[in-house]
Amino acid sequence: MTDQPDPARFAHVKDWVFDLDNTLYPHHTNLFSQIDVRMTAYVSELLSLPREEARKLQKELYLQYGTTLAGLMERHNIDPDDFLLKVHDIDYSWVVPDPALGDAIKALPGRKFIFTNGDRGHAERTARQLGILDHFDEIFDIVAAGLTPKPAPQTYDRFVALHKIVGSDAVMFEDLARNLVTPKALGMTTVLIVPRNFEPTFSEIWERDPAFDDAVDFVTDDLATFLRGLRPGAES
Incomplete structure (x- = not known):
């Protein structure tokens, strides 16, 4: 196509x-799924939320602010460097x-x-x-x-x-x-x-x-x- x-x-x-x-x-590499999981874990730990609630909030932040990071900075004043370091700690051999x-x-x-x-x-x-x-x-x-x-x-x-x-x-x-x-x-x-x-x-x-x-x-x-x-x- x-x-x-x-x-x-x-x-x-x-x-x-x-x-x-x-x-x-390509999309099928699914590398971003690792980042997605780590973002959910970050939100869960930050706000002491169960994983399901943390993921729902993560997606709400993405849709409202453009990225989960932007939403967390706006609402919770997080350290962006800490967030970026943790969510990008992934296995790049998938690529x-x-x-x-x-x-x-x-x-x-x-x-x-x-x-x-x-x-x-x-x-x-x-x-x-x-x-x-x-x-x-x-x-x-x-x-x-x-x-x-x-x-x-x-x-x-x-x-x-x-x-x-x-x-x-x-x-x-x-x-x-x-x-x-x-x-x-x-x-x-x-x-x-x-x-x-x-x-x-x-x-x-x-x-x-x-x-x-x-x-x-x-x-x-x-x-x-x-x-x-x-x-x-x-x-x-």
């Missing part, structure tokens, strides 16, 4: 911006190296960025395990964002100002359509990454966002193939 565009539509792109989780590695993706990213002209609501350490460890870390110019993480997560417009403003990005010269790849609304408004080309053979399970219904489909220019379930198709001379 890949909307493979005419490569000419990307010939102007100077800056390539990639979300991390469920974007640079399978992806040489094809690495080659495709390396071949892109211009600058390449990782733009994530996670922290730099998590991004570096994940990208290193994928075998793609060396192909990126910079990582813009939740700390660089002033702990304000996507999709807050001021976070994108901070990112483009820091790296002097012109929206019309950039493309952003994301697995959540709501995180593409502001990039689209800034003039960026937008690409939504969906799971292979996309059939959302009941547990994932809460994070679907079809209301934001207008922010999406292209959809693909195979990032490496999509990027390879953008090379000069590739068939549209």
Whole structure:
């Protein structure tokens, strides 16, 4: 399931911006499930809640504040460094190296960025395990964002100002359509990454966002193939 565009539509792109989780590695890797479990445990320990109640609150915070971290900081004034350290203490061997993706990213002209609501350490460890870390110019993480997560417009403003990005010269790849609304408004080309053979399970219904489909220019379930198709001379 890949909307493979005419490569000419990307010939102007100077800056390539990639979300991390469920974007640079496939959804079925399920790496984020480890982080999810640790976030639930953090909330449970912090507030002395049973796991079921802690998970319910965790999801409420995510939906209201954009990340569990932002919600916990707002409501409970937690130490963000402590939270980020504990929830990203996971097993990265779940991530399978992806040489094809690495080659495709390396071949892109211009600058390449990782733009994530996670922290730099998590991004570096994940990208290193994928075998793609060396192909990126910079990582813009939740700390660089002033702990304000996507999709807050001021976070994108901070990112483009820091790296002097012109929206019309950039493309952003994301697995959540709501995180593409502001990039689209800034003039960026937008690409939504969906799971292979996309059939959302009941547990994932809460994070679907079809209301934001207008922010999406292209959809693909195979990032490496999509990027390879953008090379000069590739068939549209």
